[in-house]
Amino acid sequence: MARTSSNNFMGMDVPNFMDFTKFADFTKFADFTKFSEQFKVPAVDTEALLDSQRKNIEAFSAANRIAFEGAQAVTQRQVEIMRQLMEESAEVVKHMTAAGKPEDKLAEQAELFKHTYEQSVANFRELAEMGAKSNGEAVEVLSRRVTEGLDELKSALKKVATTN
Numbered sequence: 001m002a003r004t005s006s007n008n009f010m011g012m013d014v015p016n017f018m019d020f021t022k023f024a025d026f027t028k029f030a031d032f033t034k035f036s037e038q039f040k041v042p043a044v045d046t047e048a049l050l051d052s053q054r055k056n057i058e059a060f061s062a063a064n065r066i067a068f069e070g071a072q073a074v075t076q077r078q079v080e081i082m083r084q085l086m087e088e089s090a091e092v093v094k095h096m097t098a099a100g101k102p103e104d105k106l107a108e109q110a111e112l113f114k115h116t117y118e119q120s121v122a123n124f125r126e127l128a129e130m131g132a133k134s135n136g137e138a139v140e141v142l143s144r145r146v147t148e149g150l151d152e153l154k155s156a157l158k159k160v161a162t163t164n
Contacts, residue, residue, distance in 0.1 A: 045156065052152050059145035063138040070134020074127055081123050 092112060096105065 045159070048152070048156060052149060056145060056149065059141055063141045066134055066138040066141065070131060070138070073134070074130050077127060077130060081127075 096109070
C-alpha cells in the first residue's frame with residue numbers, strides 16, 4: 001500500500017509517484033485521459049495508439065509464425081535426411097559384408113567416405129540456408145513494422161505540433 005507523503009515536487013507526490021495500484025485499470029480510457037492531463041501529456045489519439053499496438057502484435061505473430069514454420073521445415077528435412085542416411089547405411093553394410101578382395105573393399109570405403117562427407121556438407125548447407133531464409137523473412141516482417149511504427153510516430157508528432 002502506498003504511504004502518504006507531503007513531499008511534493010512539481011505538483012507530484014514523489015514517494016508515491018510509481019504506486020502502480022493507482023494505474024491498475026488501463027481499460028478505462030477516461031482514466032487515461034485524466035492521467036495524461038495530470039502530467040501535461042499532449043492529446044493522445046487513443047484509436048491510433050491502439051491501432052499501432054494491434055499492428056505490432058500482428059507483426060510479431062506473423063514473424064513467430066514464419067519462424068515456427070521455418071523450424072518445422074528444417075526439422076522435417078532433418079527427418080528426411082536421417083531416413084535417407086539409414087537406408088544408405090543399410091545398403092553400405094550389405095555391400096561391405098559381401099565377398100571381395102581387401103584392396104577393392106578399401107578403395108570402396110575411401111570412395112564411400114568421400115561421398116558421405118560431401119553429402120553431409122551439402123545437407124548441413126541446405127539446413128543452414130533453410131533456417132537463414134525463414135529467419136530473414138521473420139526479421140523482414142519485424143523490420144517493416146518498425147519502419148511503419150516510426151512513420152506513424154512521426155505523423156502523430158506532426159499532428160501534435162500543428163494542434164499546439
